[in-house]
Amino acid sequence: GQQLNQSPQSMFIQEGEDVSMNCTSSSIFNTWLWYKQDPGEGPVLLIALYKAGELTSNGRLTAQFGITRKDSFLNISASIPSDVGIYFCAGINAGNNRKLIWGLGTSLAVNP
């Protein structure tokens, strides 16, 4: 099945550092979603993007819907230990009957 290219695969950073991750696709999307999955839990929605060029923030998190509609990035500023988890991007394109297409995730570890 189709998947998004998400990078990096994993990151190990010091508390206080900023983090950036991105997703790219070969096809155009109408919606980009960023989820976080804590160990042993289901994914939780962080940010939803619905318009090309849109820049949306949620606390220390900022995400953008790429102008080409084929990519998105997520930034986390001033990381803290509770940011640890796996971050997934997901996208929906017009012809996909609302089925999400998922990235493989970015595993984030934060050293206190």
Added chain:
Amino acid sequence: NAGVTQTPKFRILKIGQSMTLQCTQDMNHNYMYWYRQDPGMGLKLIYYSVGAGITDKGEVPNGYNVSRSTTEDFPLRLELAAPSQTSVYFCASSYGSGLAGETQYFGPGTRLLVL
């Protein structure tokens, strides 16, 4: 609202046994989904439903069955469990109308081990 709830949280099955994973949502969402997540991997869609009485296959439907007799419930059935079905199973739902309606909300997952 409880959101999306799943039972059981954890189960061990022997090869060839059957079981039903339960999923309920109280958000009056039209769309419901079943995913599996293998270790270190992303989510793969097993089945989905766009409303009561309507179901359709996702990416990896073999070995599973679903039904949707009510808006709230979307059980996933494993008829003959195989070791390849060892995974974490997530149920999700979405309103299914308009852009914001495409956002999926997930349950806490069911961890299944087939031995």
